[in-house]
Amino acid sequence: MTMTTEPHRPDIARDLLDRAEAARLYRSKLTRGQLGPAELDLGRHGDRSNASVLRRIVEQHGWPGRSLVGEDGGVAAWQIALHADQELDLQRPALRAIATAVERGEAAIQQWAHLYDRCCVNAGQRQVYGTQHRYGHAGVEVLPVREPENLDARRASVGLPPFATAQEAVRRRYAREPETDQAEDAEHSGAAPLMRTAA
16 A cells, blocks of 8 residues: 555554554455464454554544545554454444544545444444445355345445445455455455455
8 A cells, every 4th residue: 555645644654554454464364264373363462452553543633534644544544443343432433533534524435334334234233335245155245234225325325336336346356356355445244254345
């Protein structure tokens, strides 16, 4: 990832970018079954540490948006929040902070939509925008969606492409590169690992 704007706090940006990249590598190995018990423990510790760091940043600065950490730093923060599934006391405040950042032009509404869906899924509810997936017996599966007949209208309201278009892109990408977890995407979890996708 390369930063596209000069952030006010490049130190925070670099920390977020480094943490998000390490977490991406961990999840890639996890998906491919390449981790032993010690590495799994280290990865879980890393996720908790990332959540703790992001929580502190949000408490001190609000959501780390474009001005504070640049475009890529904001994406890294969002990735950390998305994968803080055991830290719901971070995800909900992060969701509110991103909403404020969106209003100020500091974050993308699509990031908010992905995290909103993630929070719904983690609360045992149906998602709203259809951004969250998991690996199932048939490959990539979208997790349950509220009022599917209105899904594309809701997606359009937050600048997401039609569901069928996004779903095809997700299936193609994961068929080609099932171990990847790219920054532009975002979806996720259940008995099978939750995934971020650009849905």
